[in-house]
Amino acid sequence: MYVGFSGGTGRLVDICRILAWSFSNSIFSIGDALLTEDLPSFVQPKVIFFTSEKFIAGVSVCVLFFTSCFIWVLSSLPTKEKEELEGWELEYWPHRISYREICAATRGFSEENLIGVGTSGRVYKGVLRGVEVAIKKIPYETQHGAKEFLAEISSLGRLKHKNIVGFRGWCKRKRGSLMLVYDCMDNGSLDKRIFECEESMLLNWEERINVLKNVAHGILYLHKDWEVEVLHRDIKAGNVLLDKDMNARLGDFGLAKLHHQEHLGDTRVIGTLGYMAPELVRIGSPLTATDVYSFGILVLEVVCG
Numbered sequence: 001m002y003v004g005f006s007g008g009t010g011r012l013v014d015i016c017r018i019l020a021w022s023f024s025n026s027i028f029s030i031g032d033a034l035l036t037e038d039l040p041s042f043v044q045p046k047v048i049f050f051t052s053e054k055f056i057a058g059v060s061v062c063v064l065f066f067t068s069c070f071i072w073v074l075s076s077l078p079t080k081e082k083e084e085l086e087g088w089e090l091e092y093w094p095h096r097i098s099y100r101e102i103c104a105a106t107r108g109f110s111e112e113n114l115i116g117v118g119t120s121g122r123v124y125k126g127v128l129r130g131v132e133v134a135i136k137k138i139p140y141e142t143q144h145g146a147k148e149f150l151a152e153i154s155s156l157g158r159l160k161h162k163n164i165v166g167f168r169g170w171c172k173r174k175r176g177s178l179m180l181v182y183d184c185m186d187n188g189s190l191d192k193r194i195f196e197c198e199e200s201m202l203l204n205w206e207e208r209i210n211v212l213k214n215v216a217h218g219i220l221y222l223h224k225d226w227e228v229e230v231l232h233r234d235i236k237a238g239n240v241l242l243d244k245d246m247n248a249r250l251g252d253f254g255l256a257k258l259h260h261q262e263h264l265g266d267t268r269v270i271g272t273l274g275y276m277a278p279e280l281v282r283i284g285s286p287l288t289a290t291d292v293y294s295f296g297i298l299v300l301e302v303v304c305g
Contacts, residue, residue, distance in 0.1 A: 186244040194301060
């Protein structure tokens, strides 16, 4: 058996005191009765400020004010979007980088960090986790932007070759842009070294031959040496990047298509005018031969500028 006391009150401030008690584990007798004659005198203390109604009302108002301010501050802060993995991410490469990290790496996508602007988006240079990277920001206004993004993820995410631009990760915002993070190529794109530029920046003949060999190795890897056939579909000087040792790497897989993908039946003509094989207009579907045609145009550009 347990014996105890319990008290409750609906008042905000109250005092409960036990003045006397009596308990017997045998038959209760008169001698065990509770004596109430000599109980200690209990005088209600003078009401002090913190028990007054004015104090209670003041505290209530202050709590309400500060709670409202706290809620307003929280609502003003940028909310962290819940990042749930989608099915295609699990199949390919679920390597997502937080938007906060990317924003910090590019200093808020400042114009000073902008290194290129193309039809598929803007490219920024930044430092992510101590490594220099290039971040391509693809607009998400159209469905094409989403398809381009998924194409890069599904192909570049698994491609590993010395003549393919290294892919580090990606970021997707619900109502914003799609971002792809690559290794930074110190010497920029090939078109800036063979077309209109200062004479000191022009590639010499040996460097041009080396660039073409590098691109050829990259294309061979895509067409023959990987687990499935990958069509780049947009081989051109602007999509060939040069590292610090002037070695070329094939990049920008926004239009790439894996040969085993079900949507290969798409007959839209995709690519850059001047680099597309003439038969694409007739046959619609790209082939490895159409990539080779684009490479042939690239060879002409590199040789003669």
